[in-house]
Amino acid sequence: MSKIAKVLIVGAGSMGLAVGYHLAASGTDVTFLVRPHRVQGLSRPQVLYSYDNDTLRTFDRFNVIDAPALIAKETYDYAVITLDGAALRDPSGIVMVEEMGRASREKGTGIILGAIGMRLRDWFIETAGIRADSIVNSSLGIQCYSPADVTLPLHAPTNPDLHRQADLAYRHRWPFGIVVEDSAPAVAEGFAALYSANEASKCVIHPSTEFSVRLPTYFPMMAALELMDWPKAHDIDPSAAEWILGTDAAREIQGLKVNGDLGQQVRGETTPEALAEQWRVWEQDMLPLDLQEFNRYHHGGKVNRQDRQLLADCVRLGEAEGNPMNALKKLLASLQHV
Incomplete structure (x- = not known):
C-alpha cells in the first residue's frame, strides 16, 4: 500500500481552500495552519460553489492546527504558503517562515510559495535558512473568494440560492489550477504530480524565467x-x-x-x-x-x-x-x- 502524502497549507483563505480541496480530491492528507480565531470556522465541512457548472461541493477531509510550533509534530511532504507577500514579512509571518525552515531542513518538506513578490523566494530562503532546491514559486490559476467577505454582482446562470450557501466561490476557467516554476525541479515535479492526481484540476510547471x-x-x-x-x-x-x-x-x-x-x-x-x-x-x-x-x-x-x-x-x-x-x-x- 502506497504512503499517503501529507501537505500543510499555511492559511485557509481563498487560495488555501481552493488548493486544499483539489489536493484532498487527489487523495492527499491536508492540514491547515491558521490563526486561533479561524479554528471554529473550520470545525465544520466547507461548502464550495463552482461558477463552472453552478454546483455546490463539500470539502470535509482536512485537519487544522493553530500555532507554527505545531508544525514540528508532523512530517509533511510539502507545505503550501498562501499568505500574501506583505503578511509573510510581518512579524507573525516571519515566525511561521522560521518554523517552515526547520521542517524543510530536518524533515525534507518541499515549500510551494504562493505569496507574490519580487525576489520573495530569495528572501524566504535566507529567512528560513533552507536550500534553494527545496522551494518553488507558485501562482493560483483559480479565481476565488468568500461570499461572506464581499458581495459581487451575479450573472446568469449563477444560482443565488446556491451561491449564498458557499464558504468559497470559484471560477476554474484556465487549463490549470496552479502553476509552479522549475527553480527546484524535484519539488516542482513531485508537487505537480500529487496535485494533478485529481480529475478536475491540474498543476503545470513553467520555466522560472517565464514565471x-x-x-x-x-x-x-x-x-x-x-x-x-x-x-x-x-x-x-x-x-x-x-x-x-x-x-x-x-x-x-x-x-x-x-x-x-x-x-x-x-x-x-x-x-x-x-x-x-x-x-x-x-x-x-x-x-x-x-x-x-x-x-x-x-x-x-x-x-x-x-x-x-x-x-x-x-x-x-x-x-x-x-x-x-x-x-x-x-x-x-x-x-x-x-
Whole structure:
C-alpha cells in the first residue's frame, strides 16, 4: 500500500481552500495552519460553489492546527504558503517562515510559495535558512473568494440560492489550477504530480524565467485600473493616460536585467492596445464571475498592500540596475491619492 502524502497549507483563505480541496480530491492528507480565531470556522465541512457548472461541493477531509510550533509534530511532504507577500514579512509571518525552515531542513518538506513578490523566494530562503532546491514559486490559476467577505454582482446562470450557501466561490476557467516554476525541479515535479492526481484540476510547471517575467506585468495594470475606478474591460480606453502609464510601468518591470532576454522580448510586445485586448478576453472568459468587480475586491483591497509592495520593490531593483523607473514611480505616487 502506497504512503499517503501529507501537505500543510499555511492559511485557509481563498487560495488555501481552493488548493486544499483539489489536493484532498487527489487523495492527499491536508492540514491547515491558521490563526486561533479561524479554528471554529473550520470545525465544520466547507461548502464550495463552482461558477463552472453552478454546483455546490463539500470539502470535509482536512485537519487544522493553530500555532507554527505545531508544525514540528508532523512530517509533511510539502507545505503550501498562501499568505500574501506583505503578511509573510510581518512579524507573525516571519515566525511561521522560521518554523517552515526547520521542517524543510530536518524533515525534507518541499515549500510551494504562493505569496507574490519580487525576489520573495530569495528572501524566504535566507529567512528560513533552507536550500534553494527545496522551494518553488507558485501562482493560483483559480479565481476565488468568500461570499461572506464581499458581495459581487451575479450573472446568469449563477444560482443565488446556491451561491449564498458557499464558504468559497470559484471560477476554474484556465487549463490549470496552479502553476509552479522549475527553480527546484524535484519539488516542482513531485508537487505537480500529487496535485494533478485529481480529475478536475491540474498543476503545470513553467520555466522560472517565464514565471518571473510574465506574472509581474499584471500588477502595474491592476494599479492603473484602480486609478480608473475599475472599468469593465470592454470600456478600457487604451489611450487613457492611466492605462498608458500602467503599460509604461509594466515595460519597465519587464526590462529589468534580472528578466534577461525574455524580458526584453516581452517588453517589445507590450502595448496599451495589446494589454487592453488581453483584459477583454480575460473578462469574457471568466463569466459568469464578474472579473473586474473581483479584481476591485481582491487587488483593490484584500492584497493591495502586497501589490504595492511588489511595485515598490521593482522600483528599488530597477534603480539598483541604473534604471530611474520613472513611470513606475509616477504610478505609485498616483496611488497615494486614491
